[in-house]
Amino acid sequence: MSFFKKLKEKFTTQTDSVTEKFKEGLAKTRDSFVGQMNELFAQYRSVDEEFFEELEEILIGADVGVSTVLELIDELKDEVKLRNIKDSTEIAPVISEKLAEKLDKSGEDTELNIQKDGMTVILFVGVNGVGKTTTIGKVAHFFKEQDKTVVMAAGDTFRAGAIEQLEVWGERVGVDVVKQQAGSDPAAVMYDAIQSARAKQADILLCDTAGRLQNKVNLMKELEKVKRVISRELPEAPHEVLLVLDATTGQNALSQAKTFQETTDVSGIVLTKLDGTARGGIVLAIRNELDIPVKLVGLGEGIEDLQQFDAEQFVYGLFKELVEEDTGAGEEDEESR
């Protein structure tokens, strides 16, 4: 089980705040998930059809999604045959290994594409109510902390109060907001924002957009136009198109990701509200079925709780108990608390 040993060594030697954030933010997911797994192993001594059916349910219950789960179960069944596993305790490490494999696509770039010279434009897209505006406020804070000049563009001209909401964030973080009146053309707001950010020699321009359901063709076309206007004004831009997804969303998250990718060429995902859900499994489904890296995760309501996604951190946060049991260090850990 070298994978877990490696993970464990990495994270027990460094108890930095990021690891803590991941551990805390994922506490709910982990508690329910590990609890269920332990119950499963206690209930089924041998690995049979029923065992797999139960496992299937646990995974689906974590919003991993039917097709990813079926795929995983098939792989596990093969593995069981191959290694001639009969006892349920023997399969435990195999399960976590497989899950980790699916989460941790090596070589994937979860870093934000930030320009060394000149302005970086980040466009935020997503359905209604996922937390786009809040995310932008937090991202603005993140860059502000690094002494960057940040400008925000109030591109949600549709929802009542959206511009005001971004303005409050602007004041809170100390960042300028470019806006027009409610109801105006969002593409025009972007045009203004780019001019204004240029004049201010800003490093980062964060563009808010109105939430839209992915099956609304006209609204998706509007988004295309917004992106087009940005690219016209600044040929390389937007450097990042971040799709904001709500972690409590079920299988529709996949449909959202697919459609938004088709229209705006999404470069990364921001997964919000991960702390509130016992699920988080949608991360697995997204990473398994789509080729879009998760770049940021929202692990709490605080302004600092938006973190860069780290697959290893995520796996550790999720399987902490399993990892520690697996490497035989679980008890020690209990005592030291």
Place this chain on the structure above:
Amino acid sequence: MAFEGLAERLQATFDKMKGRGKVSEADVKEMMREVRLALLEADVNFKVVKKFVNDVKERAVGQEVMKSLTPGQQVIKVVNEELTKLMGEEQSKIALAQKPPTVVMMVGLQGAGKTTTTGKLANFLRKKNNRKPLMAAADIYRPAAIDQLETLGKQLSMPVFSLGDQVNPVDIATGAVNQAKEEHHDYVLIDTAGRLHVDEDLMGELQRIKEAVQPDEILLVVDAMTGQDAVNVAESFNEQLDLTGIVLTKLDGDTRGGAALSVKAVTGTPIKFAGMGEKIDQLEPFHPERMASRILGMGDVLSLIEKAQTNVDEERAKELEKKMRTAELTFDDFLEQLEQVRNMGPLDELLAMIPGANKKALKNVQVDESQIGRVEAIVRSMTSHEKQQPSVINASRKRRIAKGSGTSIQDVNRLLKQFEDMKKMMKQMTNMQGKKKGKGGFQLPFM
């Protein structure tokens, strides 16, 4: 393979069974697996699914399905019936207090759509129930949440009670109820801040608001796209607040909305409203029986039938049918038909409701409403003689029609040709039906 409807899923199973005389118990088991997967894919909670499938299985293994000649149809029928039973069979209305004002509290997670729904509900109450509601802005946490409600109030020209964001939400709620009494409002809608069901402090705040204003209705606002966690959220809000109803939002998306079933199953409280779009008037009373077929991916058959019934004059339809059969169709009939279809609402919405017309196929069908407008313009530019007898339309008439409708002669030609084709097709169809009665023609799967 995601988001296949139950009908499609079962089709595959039936194909395997084809050629065999009867259905075995193993076949039923296989079918139940498909039912289970379809529900899980629709985001129905797995615990709810488990119980549901067991109930259906009992009925299915019994007489009904095994002896039936059309087991597929039977399975879907049983599933649909059980699902409808679970969703609640009847529409449920919003409470009305004996002594006004009726106090309604809106609660839910962040981003579910509470503020928007509050505005929509106020509009609904005024428009449909002829009431005079007061909205109260008690979300003091999210930046500009109060602005949002106030903007909605302005749009609707309806009053919004607010004390700014430095006042305790409990005081805001009581203040609103008092003002409503003074100003004789018959409803008070309290918009509360979004919160996690596990956040003890904030859940405590809701309990204090409840205590203070004794609401007649506590509505949990749930995003229809919510996944498996919907169960925990609903359970927890219900335990702490004793919900009286649920509002399902964002149902105009392409989610199957299994959360509806989960939430109903664990709380036992009825779903009262559904948010169907971004516009302020797009809140509808929830129809539980229709939700069943949506979750199963069978199209909203009932809604379609109802829409057609209210909008199509039956006698005219019969007359038209006769004309179709005899292929005596004129442009007058065509125009009438066009209008009736139009009255039913946006075409793509209509198409999506047809069973069998699944999302995959529809994705590439972009219904261009302006195209229809152009066709209409052409027909309207014809004289009544031309409409009755399209054969008289010669080159000079075509030129006039094109000019009159702002189109080109090619457009006119295309329409005339399509019209002729349509007539021909109808003739063929009626001939076909005449020869082998009942069989052939259009048949929907399992119907």
